[in-house]
Amino acid sequence: MASFSTTATLDEPQVSRGNEGGAPPIFGGGDDGRAGRGLPNYPTRLRRARLGLLVALTPVLMLFVSFTSAYVMRQGLPTWDTRTNQLVHDWIPVKLPALLWVNTLVLLVSSVGMELARRQTKVRAAAVSTQPAGPAPAGAEGKMPWLTMTIALGLLFLLGQWMAWKRLAASGFYVATTPSSSFVYLLTGAHAVHLMGGVVALLVAGLFVLLRRPVTTRSIVVDVAGWYWHFMAALWVYILCLLEFAR
Amino acid sequence: MVSHDSHAHAAPQGFIRKYIFSLDHKVIGLQYFFLALVAVFAGIFLSLLMRIHLVWPTASLPFFGEIKPETYLSLLTMHGTIMVFFVLTTAPQGGFGNYFLPIQLGAPDMAFPVLNMLSFWTTFLGFLVLVAAFFVTGGAPLHGWTGYAPLSALPSAGPGEGLGADLWIISIAIFCIGALMGALNFITTTLDMRAKGMTLMRMPLTCWAWFVTAILGLLAFGVLLSAGILLLMDRNLGTSFFVPLVTVNGVLTGHKGGSPLLWQHLFWFFGHPEVYIAILPAMGLCSQLLSVFSRKPIFGYRAMVYAILAIGFLGFMVWGHHMFMSGMSPYTAFAFSIMTMGIGVPSAIKTFNWLGTLWGGKIRFSSPMLFAIGFVSLFVVGGISGPFLAQPVLDIYLHETYFVIAHFHLIMGVASIFGIFAATYYWFPKMFGRMMNEPLAKTHFWLTFVGAYAIFMPMHYYGMAGGLRRYSQGTEVGWIHKLAPIQQFITFAAFITIASQFIFVFNLFWSMKKGEKAADNPWEATTLEWTTATPPPHDNFGGITPVVHNGPYEYSVPGAPRDFVMQTDAPVAARH
Ligand code: HEM
Ligand SMILES: [Cu+2]
Numbered sequence: 001m002a003s004f005s006t007t008a009t010l011d012e013p014q015v016s017r018g019n020e021g022g023a024p025p026i027f028g029g030g031d032d033g034r035a036g037r038g039l040p041n042y043p044t045r046l047r048r049a050r051l052g053l054l055v056a057l058t059p060v061l062m063l064f065v066s067f068t069s070a071y072v073m074r075q076g077l078p079t080w081d082t083r084t085n086q087l088v089h090d091w092i093p094v095k096l097p098a099l100l101w102v103n104t105l106v107l108l109v110s111s112v113g114m115e116l117a118r119r120q121t122k123v124r125a126a127a128v129s130t131q132p133a134g135p136a137p138a139g140a141e142g143k144m145p146w147l148t149m150t151i152a153l154g155l156l157f158l159l160g161q162w163m164a165w166k167r168l169a170a171s172g173f174y175v176a177t178t179p180s181s182s183f184v185y186l187l188t189g190a191h192a193v194h195l196m197g198g199v200v201a202l203l204v205a206g207l208f209v210l211l212r213r214p215v216t217t218r219s220i221v222v223d224v225a226g227w228y229w230h231f232m233a234a235l236w237v238y239i240l241c242l243l244e245f246a247r
Numbered sequence: 248m249v250s251h252d253s254h255a256h257a258a259p260q261g262f263i264r265k266y267i268f269s270l271d272h273k274v275i276g277l278q279y280f281f282l283a284l285v286a287v288f289a290g291i292f293l294s295l296l297m298r299i300h301l302v303w304p305t306a307s308l309p310f311f312g313e314i315k316p317e318t319y320l321s322l323l324t325m326h327g328t329i330m331v332f333f334v335l336t337t338a339p340q341g342g343f344g345n346y347f348l349p350i351q352l353g354a355p356d357m358a359f360p361v362l363n364m365l366s367f368w369t370t371f372l373g374f375l376v377l378v379a380a381f382f383v384t385g386g387a388p389l390h391g392w393t394g395y396a397p398l399s400a401l402p403s404a405g406p407g408e409g410l411g412a413d414l415w416i417i418s419i420a421i422f423c424i425g426a427l428m429g430a431l432n433f434i435t436t437t438l439d440m441r442a443k444g445m446t447l448m449r450m451p452l453t454c455w456a457w458f459v460t461a462i463l464g465l466l467a468f469g470v471l472l473s474a475g476i477l478l479l480m481d482r483n484l485g486t487s488f489f490v491p492l493v494t495v496n497g498v499l500t501g502h503k504g505g506s507p508l509l510w511q512h513l514f515w516f517f518g519h520p521e522v523y524i525a526i527l528p529a530m531g532l533c534s535q536l537l538s539v540f541s542r543k544p545i546f547g548y549r550a551m552v553y554a555i556l557a558i559g560f561l562g563f564m565v566w567g568h569h570m571f572m573s574g575m576s577p578y579t580a581f582a583f584s585i586m587t588m589g590i591g592v593p594s595a596i597k598t599f600n601w602l603g604t605l606w607g608g609k610i611r612f613s614s615p616m617l618f619a620i621g622f623v624s625l626f627v628v629g630g631i632s633g634p635f636l637a638q639p640v641l642d643i644y645l646h647e648t649y650f651v652i653a654h655f656h657l658i659m660g661v662a663s664i665f666g667i668f669a670a671t672y673y674w675f676p677k678m679f680g681r682m683m684n685e686p687l688a689k690t691h692f693w694l695t696f697v698g699a700y701a702i703f704m705p706m707h708y709y710g711m712a713g714g715l716r717r718y719s720q721g722t723e724v725g726w727i728h729k730l731a732p733i734q735q736f737i738t739f740a741a742f743i744t745i746a747s748q749f750i751f752v753f754n755l756f757w758s759m760k761k762g763e764k765a766a767d768n769p770w771e772a773t774t775l776e777w778t779t780a781t782p783p784p785h786d787n788f789g790g791i792t793p794v795v796h797n798g799p800y801e802y803s804v805p806g807a808p809r810d811f812v813m814q815t816d817a818p819v820a821a822r823h
Contacts, residue, residue, distance in 0.1 A: 048358055052435045055465065059427050062469030066516075070477060070488060070509055079504030080492050090487075090504040176485035179504060186480065 042125065042216045046223060053224045057231055060194060064235065067187060068242065074179050075246075092178040093247035096240075097167040103160035104240055110153030111233040117146035118226035125219030144209055147202060147222065150229065154199045161192050180247065187239045195232050201225035258785035268368075270360035271785060275367050276346030277678070282371060283338035283667075284752075286329050289378070291745055293326040298738040302731075304720045319719030320389035321407050325381070327392030328415065331521065332422050333374050335663045339528035340464075341370065341429055343670045344457040346678065348433060350776040351451050353442025353793040355786040358435040362428050369425030377418035380411040388412040391717065393518065394419075396489035396510040397502075400481040403495045413482065420475045423468040430468070433461035442775070444795035448552070449814070451774045451799040452545065455552055456531025459559045460524050466563065467520040474513035481505065508573055515566035522659050523562045526626075527555065529666020530597060533619040535799075536669055537601055539772045540616035541608025542810050544800040546600045554593035554600075561590045571639040572646045580639040587637035594630055598623065609803075609810075613770070614688035618669035621696050622662050628700075629658025632707065647717075650710030653703050661699040668695075668751070675755075676769045680781045681762030684754050691750040698744030702737055709733045773813045774799050 040048070078087040121144070165185070173181040205221040259265045269275060299306060300314045300322075307313050311322070345363065349356055357363045380387040385406040390399040394415070402409045437458040441450070450458075477488040481502070489510045490502035538545040545551060567575065567583030601623050610616070632654040636642050645651060668691075675683050706714075709730055714721065721727030721734075768777040775795070779788050793815050801812035804819050812819050 048435060048439050051439055052359060052431060055431050055434045056427075058465050059430075059469035059472075062466055063473050066470045066473035066513060070473070070513065073506065073509055073512075074488060074504075077504055077506055082492070082499075175480070176487070179487060182480065182484075182486040182488065186476070190476070 279341035286333035321387035335525035354440035366428035373421035471517035536619035546603030615673035648710035653706035676765030694747035701740035
């Protein structure tokens with residue numbers, strides 16, 4: 001990999017033209033593996049996109065860590081009751097709608113679908129990545145049943161969450177009823193917003209199929225969206241556990 | 248060739264794609280820089296009004312008329328918020344970081360140019376929303392840059408706490424999102440786009456500083472965002488995260504059980520790292536400049552890197568030192584106190600290394616160097632008061648006084664601004680192809696340097712004597728009124744210092760048009776930005792991929808034909 005020459009004189013700044021088409025280097029090795037000055041090759045782009053995603057998930061995680069610490073702290077706080085003139089706890093545990101468990105199942109299944117879609121596009125991309133990038137061939141190559149399924153299940157999950165909110169309200173728990181219900185709405189809502197981001201990413205991937213974008217580009221979008229989707233599923237399981245077991 | 252994948256984009260043609268919605272990190276860097284320039288003058292103007300009011304309480308002022316105590320609090324809030332977010336966080340990182348990180352690493356652009364563009368425009372939107380708070384009913388909020396609840400959580404708590412406060416929170420939230428997108432790019436670019444041979448330990452300290460700053464931002468802004476969301480809910484949805492059972496003007500607010508301290512914890516978990524977000528880039532830059540202008544390698548490169556990392560790490564463990572007055576357990580306070588003192592260690596290491604770099608160097612006192620030395624001076628003087636404040640016993644007295652104002656203005660405000668000035672004078676030739684006028688620059692330096700001390704040193708005494716911060720007047724309190732001459736002195740010093748900033752602005756714009764043409768490497772420095780054309784071409788290196796063979800600080804290498812060896816020159820034996 002390190003194939004630079006050491007023959008330049010001190011007066012002439014030495015430059016070189018990259019390692020044309022060389023094997024992609026290990027991440028972070030002080031070499032970005034660019035093949036010339038054009039578009040970086042597929043493994044490089046995939047690695048970079050994944051790294052970007054990993055970095056992007058950090059603040060999302062911090063957001064929910066921070067909500068959790070607020071949850072724990074608020075749970076332990078007493079308040080002054082003006083009628084009895086005593087310190088009381090105003091945290092009334094919320095009975096979660098059973099629908100949430102159904103939604104969880106939907107999301108987990110969607111995650112499986114997502115994984116299948118991710119692997120499918122990756123195999124296709126690997127097949128073509130050795131050839132120069134061009135428009136994707138039509139026909140079976142363009143069809144992405146698993147992706148469609150994931151999007152559908154994702155939307156179903158969001159709908160389910162909306163209905164769970166309705167049930168919660170019907171049982172008398174509004175946003176401001178008690179701090180615990182505030183957190184239920186907050187956490188489910190914040191998660192839903194993030195999941196919508198995932199749906200948008202998948203729709204973009206679908207659009208790329210319709211636009212016949214190169215398989216490699218599509219594969220990168222699906223791959224990154226896939227990992228994001230899995231993260232959202234895991235995050236949801238965490239939120240549900242928090243709300244159910246730390247009431 | 249597909250053009251949607253971003254960093255291989257071709258040079259754009261039209262005006263809009265080239266200068267407005269540009270994907271080029273250099274243009275985006277300049278956009279950030281000019282946004283910060285506008286913001287800093289807005290912030291300065293507000294501070295000027297405050298200083299005038301403190302000394303002539305009855306004077307009627309432009310735009311605001313007669314200053315009521317509430318108006319004073321709005322000025323103070325907007326001054327602090329604009330300065331901390333849109334100047335100190337924007338210029339050193341978003342501005343110079345964007346422009347020079349990719350070039351110094353030998354990359355053609357940031358990893359995700361579209362995201363980079365979005366991050367600027369998001370920040371810009373945040374600024375507009377913030378300024379809009381002045382123009383809505385009730386005016387700008389009163390709660391200070393730290394936004395303490397319950398004041399910030401109750402729209403009925405005062406004029407400005409209505410729509411104005413909502414806009415303030417939304418602006419901060421927008422800013423967080425922009426900053427996070429920026430941090431994402433900085434980190435990915437640093438980890439994945441370095442040129443061949445640019446190992447982590449060959450990165451200039453500027454890059455290290457931008458990188459660690461980005462990590463701090465990545466961890467801190469999400470937490471501020473969460474706090475902002477909770478605050479908005481308290482204000483608009485009737486929840487009680489931060490608001491306890493309180494009355495406003497004798498009327499119960501309907502909230503109960505919330506904790507103002509929860510806000511303080513979340514805010515300062517962000518807030519302390521934020522002060523390092525403001526100063527780390529300046530530290531990196533000054534390390535760079537002291538080496539360049541002393542013609543010596545930086546003293547203890549590795550120690551500098553580890554000190555940056557240590558500061559970043561410890562920065563997340565000390566937020567409680569802003570809350571000693573909150574009634575926290577003395578044991579907790581003790582722990583925070585010890586950790587805070589601990590941050591003094593890497594800070595001292597950096598200071599010693601800066602002095603070690605200067606020691607025995609062939610110093611060239613050019614204007615960037617003056618500002619770098621000024622930075623060291625301010626960092627030491629401003630930092631010394633830190634360990635005083637870090638002791639709960641002392642802080643209980645000093646907390647609400649001008650002593651704290653003196654501390655953080657010297658170390659965070661003026662020191663970072665000196666970093667920005669140093670960066671401007673240093674990189675101007677690369678950015679605009681011309682030199683800035685040196686006599687004007689030196690005049691600007693001396694007036695600003697002496698002026699900053701004249702403004703902020705007396706504040707220590709004013710604070711120790713009991714002068715309280717956030718008060719619009721001291722005229723009716725006898726013992727504070729006795730200190731009025733100090734306040735007058737400060738205000739006059741502020742007049743002169745602010746006026747001398749116009750020298751800088753004049754120099755900046757005049758030199759863009761009329762300055763002497765700059766060579767490609769006018770300072771005889773070693774890092775990659777000086778290997779390329781001036782100003783750098785669209786892909787930074789004109790179709791060439793730089794290959795790095797040396798560390799960034801190879802000055803006065805024995806036996807070398809010149810007193811500096813560029814990073815792309817043939818390898819010399821590493822000496823550290
Ligand atoms: C040796 C290092 C430092 C120590 C021990 C230290 C200690 C402290 C302490 C204890 C306080 C709380 C004072 C109070 O509110 O009562 C404080 C406030 C502050 N410090 Fe530092 N500090 C150090 C360095 C820095 C640096 C490097 C910066 C910025 C670049 C900074 C910026 C601030 C700011 C902005 C505040 C006030 C925030 C506010 O209340 O509005 N400090 N410092
Ligand atoms: Cu602090």
